[in-house]
Amino acid sequence: MREAPAAGPGGVWVFGEQEEGRLHPVVPELIGKGRELADRLGLPLAVPVFGRGAEAAAREALAHPVDLAIPAEDPELWIYSPEPYAARLAGLAGERRPEIILAGATAIGREFLPRAAVLLKTGLTADCVGLEISPDRLLRQTCLSFGGNVMAAIVCPGRRPQMATVRPRVFRPAEKGGRGGRLETAPPAAGPPAVRKRRLEWLPETAGGADLAGADLVVAGGRGMGGPKGFALLERLARRLGGALAASRAAVDAGWAPPDRQVGQTGITVRPKLYLAFGISGAAHHLAGMADSDRILAVNRDPGAPIFSVAAWGLAADALEVVPALLRELGE
Amino acid sequence: MMEIMVCLKQVPDAAEVRVDPATRTLMRQGVAAMVNPFDLHALEEGVRCRERLGGGRVTAVSMGPPQAAEALREALARGADAAVLLGSRVFAGADTLATSRVLALAAGKLAPGLILAGKQAIDADTGQVGPELAAWLDWPLVCYVAKIREISPARAVVERRLDSGREVLEVDLPAVFTVIREINEPRLPSFKGRLRAKKAAIPVWDERELGADPAETGLAGSPTAVAEIFPPPRRERGEMPTAGTPAEAARLLAGKIRECRPA
Numbered sequence: 001m002r003e004a005p006a007a008g009p010g011g012v013w014v015f016g017e018q019e020e021g022r023l024h025p026v027v028p029e030l031i032g033k034g035r036e037l038a039d040r041l042g043l044p045l046a047v048p049v050f051g052r053g054a055e056a057a058a059r060e061a062l063a064h065p066v067d068l069a070i071p072a073e074d075p076e077l078w079i080y081s082p083e084p085y086a087a088r089l090a091g092l093a094g095e096r097r098p099e100i101i102l103a104g105a106t107a108i109g110r111e112f113l114p115r116a117a118v119l120l121k122t123g124l125t126a127d128c129v130g131l132e133i134s135p136d137r138l139l140r141q142t143c144l145s146f147g148g149n150v151m152a153a154i155v156c157p158g159r160r161p162q163m164a165t166v167r168p169r170v171f172r173p174a175e176k177g178g179r180g181g182r183l184e185t186a187p188p189a190a191g192p193p194a195v196r197k198r199r200l201e202w203l204p205e206t207a208g209g210a211d212l213a214g215a216d217l218v219v220a221g222g223r224g225m226g227g228p229k230g231f232a233l234l235e236r237l238a239r240r241l242g243g244a245l246a247a248s249r250a251a252v253d254a255g256w257a258p259p260d261r262q263v264g265q266t267g268i269t270v271r272p273k274l275y276l277a278f279g280i281s282g283a284a285h286h287l288a289g290m291a292d293s294d295r296i297l298a299v300n301r302d303p304g305a306p307i308f309s310v311a312a313w314g315l316a317a318d319a320l321e322v323v324p325a326l327l328r329e330l331g332e
Numbered sequence: 333m334m335e336i337m338v339c340l341k342q343v344p345d346a347a348e349v350r351v352d353p354a355t356r357t358l359m360r361q362g363v364a365a366m367v368n369p370f371d372l373h374a375l376e377e378g379v380r381c382r383e384r385l386g387g388g389r390v391t392a393v394s395m396g397p398p399q400a401a402e403a404l405r406e407a408l409a410r411g412a413d414a415a416v417l418l419g420s421r422v423f424a425g426a427d428t429l430a431t432s433r434v435l436a437l438a439a440g441k442l443a444p445g446l447i448l449a450g451k452q453a454i455d456a457d458t459g460q461v462g463p464e465l466a467a468w469l470d471w472p473l474v475c476y477v478a479k480i481r482e483i484s485p486a487r488a489v490v491e492r493r494l495d496s497g498r499e500v501l502e503v504d505l506p507a508v509f510t511v512i513r514e515i516n517e518p519r520l521p522s523f524k525g526r527l528r529a530k531k532a533a534i535p536v537w538d539e540r541e542l543g544a545d546p547a548e549t550g551l552a553g554s555p556t557a558v559a560e561i562f563p564p565p566r567r568e569r570g571e572m573p574t575a576g577t578p579a580e581a582a583r584l585l586a587g588k589i590r591e592c593r594p595a
Contacts, residue, residue: 019496080494082463082473107494111475114428114460118467123429123555126458140559145456146349150358152561159555196472196507200489201500213495216594241589259514265347265454266369266513273594284347295592296570299585303572312570313588317581325582 008160010098011043015089015113016061016069017104021053023060025173026104030166031064032174033131034102040133043099044068048092048186050085052078055185062181064174072186079199080108086115088189093120098161100139102131105165117163123156124163129170129292139164147265147288168214169271212261217243218272220263220290223250224279224300224319231256233323234278240332246270248286264289279319282307299323334388334485337444338378338412339435339462341368342396342403343455351563358561367403370450372410374511376518378448379411381483389413391442395423395434401534408529409521416442420538425551432464434549437542439469445485447508451476459510466508474501477509 014034017024031047038045044067049058051073058069070092076084085108093101093116101116103109105127117124130142134155139162141154156162212218219238221231231251238245247257249264263270265288275293280286282298282305290296296311303316315322344363352359367375375392382388392407394400395418404415418434426434439447447466452459459475466473474492481500482489489502490509521529539546547553575581 082466082475086467107476110459111463111473114463115467115473117429117460118432118464121429121555123427124460125556126428126456126460134559143457144564145346146344146358147346147454147457148564149347149349150351150561151564153559154556155559156556196504197474198502199499200502202497203500204497241593274589274592276589288347291567297585297588297592299581308572309569310567312592314570314572315575315581315585316572317575317578321578322575322581322585325578326585329579329582329586 008097008099010046010093010096011067012038012041012045013093013098013101013161014045014047015101015103015109016047016049016057017106017108018049018051018053018057021056023057024104024106026106026166026168027061028064028173029168029171030102030104031061031066033166033171034100035065035174037100037131037133037139041099041137046070046098048072048089050077050088051080055183058183062183063176063178065177065179066181067179068181069183070186071183074188076195081197082112082115083197085112086119089116090119091189092186093161101161101163103165105167109165113163113165120161122159122161122163124165125154125156126165128164128166131164131166138162147284148291149284149288167271212244212246212263212270213268215244215270216273217241218246218263218270218275218290218293219243219278220246220248220275220280221251221257221278221319222248222280222286223254224281225251225256225323226279226320228256230279230320230323233327236332237323237327240327240330243272243276248280248283277307277311278323280307281305282310334382334385334445335442336378336381336388336390337439337442337447338371338375338390338392338407339447339449339465340371340375340392340394340403340407341453342366342394342400343368343453346454349455351561353563356560356562365399365402367406368450368453368455370452370454370511370513372518373513373515374448374450375407375410375412376516377480377511380516381446381480384483385485391416391444393418393435393438393442395419395426395431397424404534405529405532406521408532409525410519411525415532415534417534417536418542419536420549422539422546422550422552425554426549427554427556428458428460428464429555430549430553432461432468433553434542434544435461435465436468437544438537439465441537441542445505446483446488447506449508449510451510451512462508462510469506469508472503472507474503474507475510477511478514480509480515
């Protein structure tokens with residue numbers, strides 16, 4: 001194993017993902033964790049922010065305990081695309097030599113950070129749920145693999161920066177309160193990369209699973225809901241509670257719910273504050289996509305069903321009978 | 333004639349893998365190996381592109397141990413025209429950077445107009461190899477492709493899903509696309525395909541064949557290392573009150589929901 005390089009003088013970086021001048025909710029979470037790591041290492045914390053509205057978002061970042069915000073608003077960064085974003089992040093990192101770069105494990109972060117890692121010829125760990133500084137001053141990155149059955153601690157001993165994408169909603173957002181951090185606009189890149197891709201349309205969408213992945217409350221159904229009628233009841237329940245509807249693979253395969261509602265290993269991973277499971281037995285494939293929820297309440301006929309091994313509270317009852325009664329109870 | 337390269341990974345049925353709590357090693361004995369489910373969608377899309385273009389060749393490529401040839405045989409049975417195993421002792425222990433490096437060298441030899449891969453593998457779940465492959469090649473990358481609307485040898489129009497919407501992009505080829513499940517329904521292997529796959533010779537490309545620098549492959553070429561593996565914390569089995577009638581059950585549950593409901 002190589003000797004660990006000297007700590008990067010650029011400090012700890014948190015990528016400031018933003019849209020129209022507003023930071024993505026994961027950014028304050030990463031600032032909170034990044035601050036802790038930077039303090040452990042005695043290094044500054046910086047937030048590069050790209051795209052149209054970057055300066056406004058950079059000011060928002062400086063309302064948190066951040067030492068430096070680096071907005072870049074070059075025209076090729078206006079519409080997100082992995083090639084210019086990766087080139088810009090790697091370019092800045094090459095000049096300023098950060099020790100660590102963190103980004104949210106969002107669709108964007110998971111797409112362009114790998115490209116930046118190749119440009120920097122360094123390591124990248126995906127979708128981390130834990131970050132700490134080890135006694136030998138390495139970033140110890142914890143992630144889940146094998147559908148959540150295995151946790152692994154990953155280190156990047158010999159190259160810099162150490163890079164990680166971090167799962168949203170794992171870390172507590174940083175307290176508000178700046179520390180008089182500076183704003184330093186990045187000069188435009190010398191040679192913007194060739195354009196080999198053009199956006200023809202952008203269709204904003206809240207349906208189609210996007211609402212599900214970030215939901216605080218999920219109402220999920222499985223085979224025990226009996227059919228499309230059972231799912232119509234769950235949809236009413238989800239609306240009543242202000243939650244998102246989800247389904248097990250069995251229910252999706254049966255055609256009772258559309259594929260973009262599927263939670264599990266080959267579907268969407270969710271981590272809501274409250275997950276209500278109705279008629280879901282809890283196959284390992286399903287648990288892989290929801291077992292990290294803060295609170296799980298389950299209703300299933302079979303008291304021995306594996307769903308009850310992850311549920312904080314459960315009822316051995318027929319979900320198809322309980323859901324209509326619950327709708328009445330909630331005064332729908 | 334367009335060459336279409338499809339990246340496949342042989343994975344264990346991830347839901348069945350556990351950590352031995354005593355030795356802290358993976359217990360994967362008896363766990364079935366399979367083609368990463370997302371990659372089957374990439375393969376299907378490759379075959380459909382070939383059909384739409386009225387010709388071309390789909391080559392399935394996998395880096396892995398000798399037994400990964402089985403995954404490539406399945407790809408042949410499901411419609412791939414050719415398959416190559418990227419195999420060598422020096423490739424072992426690769427992280428995503430070293431894996432994508434070897435795949436990029438294979439792409440250099442095959443000269444595809446399009447590379448397709450699943451959005452992630454279900455074992456390590458990184459989703460990094462496709463994007464890193466595009467980076468080594470300096471090709472455009474589109475992840476989470478839900479539909480290929482148009483394809484010609486020079487360009488493609490694709491729809492992909494981001495967190496807050498759907499984006500339609502025109503992309504110059506060659507490019508790398510990673511696909512999500514909704515893109516298609518993979519066909520099952522045909523009987524004829526199975527026979528052909530059984531008989532097919534699968535070439536193995538090693539570091540010499542690929543002109544790979546061993547320092548960039550396998551353990552030596554991997555910046556990251558696994559320091560430790562361990563089982564996730566166990567949850568205690570929750571409380572399970574006895575429910576009487578559905579109405580009683582609903583009352584109990586409604587109370588619990590009010591108590592736990594996010595503000």
